Amino acid sequence: MISAREAIARAGERLELRVVLAVLLVAGALWGFVALAGEVMEGETLAFDRALLLALRDPANPADPLGPSWLREVGRDMTALGGIAVLTLLTIGVLAFMALRALWGAAGLLLASVLGGMVASNLLKAAFDRARPDLVPHGSIVMTASFPSGHAMMSAVVYLTLGVLLARVEPRRRDKAFILSCAVFLTLLVGVSRVYLGVHWPTDVLAGWCLGAAWALGCWLVARWLQRRGAVETDHAGQ
Template sequence: MRVEPLVLAMLACFAGGLFLFERLASEVLEGETLQVDQSILLALRRPGDLSAPIGPAWLAHAVDDITALGGVTVLTLVTLLVTAYLLFDRRSRTAFFVLLSVLTGWLASTSLKFLVARPRPEVVPHLVDVTDFSFPSGHAMVSAVTYLTLGALLARIQIYRSARVFVMGAGVFLTLVVGMSRVFLGVHYPTDVLGGWCAGALWALGCWMLLRFLGDAGGDRNGSGTGGPSGKE
């Protein structure tokens, strides 16, 4: 049976990402990354006052707003609204795929946190309240699952390649800024965020591979794919 090059590339990326996450988690459990993690957190605070982040006052407010993009409330609203839209658009399989991807990603994030059980960083004061474990960052992981999944779905229905690149780029950008905001706020080590990005991307890729295996989700209405003509500039 002939295997598409894209499928092979996805499998290779999945295997590589799984290896990287395993190595990162191993280093975290052994405490090998702690010194670098703490150095980065300290570098983001003023030397004379560790409760004050570097940069102008508006930056802290902006980062606080950005981190909300990866919070439970915002991601739940985004997921439910997208799911409802897809249902109204007669794309029930795609709606189920989006909802299931995000929900299972959330469960996976929580499970990994309890398995690793890494305490939150205390080298600098937290700028927002947190209560659970630290690795991997839930904000980084679930925002990656949500925004990368939605980006991939939206990219498939774009006619022009430039539009597809922009949509996927927007998903990656949102994932990155949410993760970085957690480090700036002092509630996660940088390796927590790296682990969250890696695990979230893996989860989104795994769900997307499963979707391809089960059949094209874009064929809900008429049995054809959602993607428009390919290759246009």
């Protein structure tokens, strides 16, 4: 049997390993975005973008996405999950849930994360000012620049941030895993739908995922740091 002191030491080592891994993942995601941005600005990704975008189209008629007509409607439904209206309603709903559970610190962190992500997304779009794909008709209305994908980035920011924050206040590992899996799945669906509808180049979506993932992991690190100082509520497992 191990002593209580040894058990505490081992638990501390596991926690620190998680933090180190999260920091490395944030750094890797940011590096991925910077590398993609550089390649996009130099035009090095155009061949890849064109090939993948056209691969999702009928070779005989590039105006038609692959699959039956109902799949296009599904694609529009999926892309709506990353729209500002859906993400705003979802965020408000989770904020209300956190308020009911008196998780005021977590609610404040969530609100700051979502608003900060929106500002960052709009600033980056304006800075890069990349044109939307012109190979195929757009399957959804677009009003902003293309890089990075706002839907991909904000779905990652909102769903992954919600996932990591809700996972922090859930005591059971099974529940944590389910929440995080749903968040990742929804984020992937939104990004893929943007390319399928022809409104984004694939590298726009990849860049949005990189930034959104880095943002969400950064929020997880901030949440841990604030929890240790009592500014954000801890979960029942004390992790």
